[in-house]
Amino acid sequence: MENNIMEDYIVKAVAADDQIRAYAATTRNLVEYARAAHNTSPVATAALGRLLTAGAMMGSMMKGNSDVLTLKIEGTGPIGGIVVTADSHADVKGYVYNPEVLLHANAQGKLDVSGSIGAGMLQVIRDIGLKEPYMGQIALVSGEIAEDLTYYYATSEQTPSSVALGVLMNRNNTVKQAGGFILQLLPDTKDAVIDQLEEKLSHVTSVTDMLDRGMTPEDILEELLGDFGLTILEKVPTRFHCSCSKERVEKAIVSLGEKDLTELAQGDKPVEVNCHFCNTNYQFSPEEMQAILERSRERRLIRNEDGEQANE
Helix, strand or coil: CCCCCCCCEEEEEEECCCCEEEEEEECHHHHHHHHHHHCCCHHHHHHHHHHHHHHHHHHHCCCCCCCEEEEEEEECCCCCEEEEEEECCCEEEEEECCCCCCCCCCCCCCCCHHHHHCCEEEEEEEECCCCCCEEEEEECCCCCCHHHHHHHHHHHCCCCEEEEEEEEECCCCCEEEEEEEEEEECCCCCHHHHHHHHHHHCCCCCHHHHHHCCCCHHHHHHHHHHHHCCEEEEEEECEECCCCCHHHHHHHHHCCCHHHHHHHHCCCCCEEEECCCCCCEEEECHHHHHHHHHHHHHHHHHHHHHHHHHHC
16 A cells, blocks of 8 residues: 555544534545445445445444444435444444446536435434434435435434535546544534634535645644634544454354254355455355254254253
């Protein structure tokens, strides 16, 4: 990888006497990783990259070590849908349903992310260890993702926010720049602060333009909030990271049940299982499948015996 490419990270900050919370990220490497793993078309790369960037920032807002955020978009457009999950350490992963979608540029000559998604729904699911995860859902307002998340924050969480997300492609269809920012107004923010911030945001061209000019996430927040007394709180690394492994996939296979397991074990060809999130394939030979079946039967036998003893 080129030495002049910035590492992926998120900056957390506050401004205007803690009336504004701010997050800014550069995510070029993780979006390029996703593009290569899923072999996405340019428009699918842009759509997935925007949601991965949002997921990384929103994940970093969570407090608990084991908290998990899921962002899910389902639409009528040719992409079909996008799923992204992130944790509180800003590790993020995701995929699009149809990664090879090709579309003409939109009227502005840009990648038509909105057209690829179409009309549909956005779900935000936060699993913070309670009995039931928190879920918010809205109808998509544009399919541009940043606007949809801005609307989600305003309606589902009553948090006035400004969300900007972008992915800029090279001519060879690799990722040149990716990143975004989320600015949030806390309750009781003064009207003068809101008016001043709206005026500032009206002059922003695009987040990828800022990154392409060599600006860091710190520079972006300084440009947006420098007049408000900006305080940088934390710098957090972010990456595309999938926790799948052959052992985890084996556990999923065991949960299929004896009938399906027996059929798979009786085949003479390897069984291949694909991880949706990182597109890794795991192969299990007929011998491995037979061993999994036998272990599954042993476990079932032990459970049945324990159950009988408990009923005596």
